[in-house]
Amino acid sequence: MPEKEPIRVVVTGAAGQIAYSLIYMIANGDVFGREQPVYLHLLDIPPAMGILEGVCMEIDDLAFPLVKGYVKTAEPKDAFEGADAAFLVGSMPRREGMERKDLLTANVRIFKAQGQALDQYAKKDVKVLVVGNPANTNAFICSYYAPSIPNENFTAMTRLDQNRAQALIAKRLNKSANSITNVTIWGNHSSTQFPDVINAKVVEPADSVSVYDAVKDTKWLESDFIKTVQTRGAAVISARKASSAMSAAKAAVDHMRDWWNGTPSGKWVSMGVLSDGSYGIPKDLVYSFPVTIANKKWTIVQGLKITDFARSKLDLTAAELIDEKKEAESICSA
Numbered sequence: 001m002p003e004k005e006p007i008r009v010v011v012t013g014a015a016g017q018i019a020y021s022l023i024y025m026i027a028n029g030d031v032f033g034r035e036q037p038v039y040l041h042l043l044d045i046p047p048a049m050g051i052l053e054g055v056c057m058e059i060d061d062l063a064f065p066l067v068k069g070y071v072k073t074a075e076p077k078d079a080f081e082g083a084d085a086a087f088l089v090g091s092m093p094r095r096e097g098m099e100r101k102d103l104l105t106a107n108v109r110i111f112k113a114q115g116q117a118l119d120q121y122a123k124k125d126v127k128v129l130v131v132g133n134p135a136n137t138n139a140f141i142c143s144y145y146a147p148s149i150p151n152e153n154f155t156a157m158t159r160l161d162q163n164r165a166q167a168l169i170a171k172r173l174n175k176s177a178n179s180i181t182n183v184t185i186w187g188n189h190s191s192t193q194f195p196d197v198i199n200a201k202v203v204e205p206a207d208s209v210s211v212y213d214a215v216k217d218t219k220w221l222e223s224d225f226i227k228t229v230q231t232r233g234a235a236v237i238s239a240r241k242a243s244s245a246m247s248a249a250k251a252a253v254d255h256m257r258d259w260w261n262g263t264p265s266g267k268w269v270s271m272g273v274l275s276d277g278s279y280g281i282p283k284d285l286v287y288s289f290p291v292t293i294a295n296k297k298w299t300i301v302q303g304l305k306i307t308d309f310a311r312s313k314l315d316l317t318a319a320e321l322i323d324e325k326k327e328a329e330s331i332c333s334a
Contacts (some may be wrong), residue, residue: 013090091132156272187317
């Protein structure tokens with residue numbers, strides 16, 4: 001059987017902490033499959049080129065057969081040329097005590113420039129995952145400045161929040177995390193997000209039961225559980241004095257793998273995608289919805305039960321995204 005043609009995979013912020021774990025998993029076949037060769041395009045800022053050189057030494061030393069070569073560069077043209085998939089990780093990291101508006105001002109300009117580079121140099125069917133925060137609004141800006149690429153090809157990562165929610169439920173029930181399915185993250189990757197388990201299940205070999213029936217504690221599910229997931233990123237920063245890296249890289253892998261290969265029947269995942277008005281969410285916000293994926297195309301899951309409690313949460317996080325979008329547009333036009 002002839003070997004597949006390599007795909008070109010961009011990782012920005014390639015000298016950083018998240019990329020350090022992410023590059024390994026891409027190179028090992030965890031994202032695109034064990035038979036899919038890759039050509040890595042690694043982008044970072046000029047002062048990081050020395051560190052990136054060390055990363056590339058390690059890529060050589062891994063001796064993974066799927067890696068057919070790499071580009072290490074500080075030039076967006078070289079990074080995005082012919083890209084099939086892009087992990088936009090590079091951004092100013094959130095530090096302890098930082099407000100999201102501080103992140104927004106610094107990072108929107110980065111993602112405007114990267115959108116323009118994608119528009120000019122990448123393949124028109126490139127799949128773009130924005131990891132750098134504020135991810136939802138950065139994905140919107142990136143898409144806006146890449147008008148020749150379909151806007152459904154730009155997504156924001158809320159899979160880390162989904163993974164956190166699944167793990168928290170699993171720990172509460174003394175189950176494995178993969179036994180918890182169809183957890184939904186609605187809205188923004190921020191402290192307003194709504195981790196929703198109203199439609200989630202605990203799947204056992206012989207049967208499945210709703211998370212609400214398994215946990216048997218509605219008060220916890222609608223208070224401490226939600227708050228813990230919403231503030232987990234800040235808690236990690238407080239503990240390790242740096243933002244989530246290993247878990248963020250794993251979530252990026254999960255997100256892109258499912259986008260590339262599809263979701264199993266009966267299961268959905270959370271992705272920040274451009275709203276089409278589903279569930280009463282204003283159009284043209286990059287908002288996290290439950291989606292199923294087939295043939296590299298995502299579809300928002302329809303008809304899910306939205307309680308009055310959930311409705312208030314969905315609207316709250318949408319309002320934050322509307323404000324972020326307005327602020328981002330004013331920064332870009334300044």
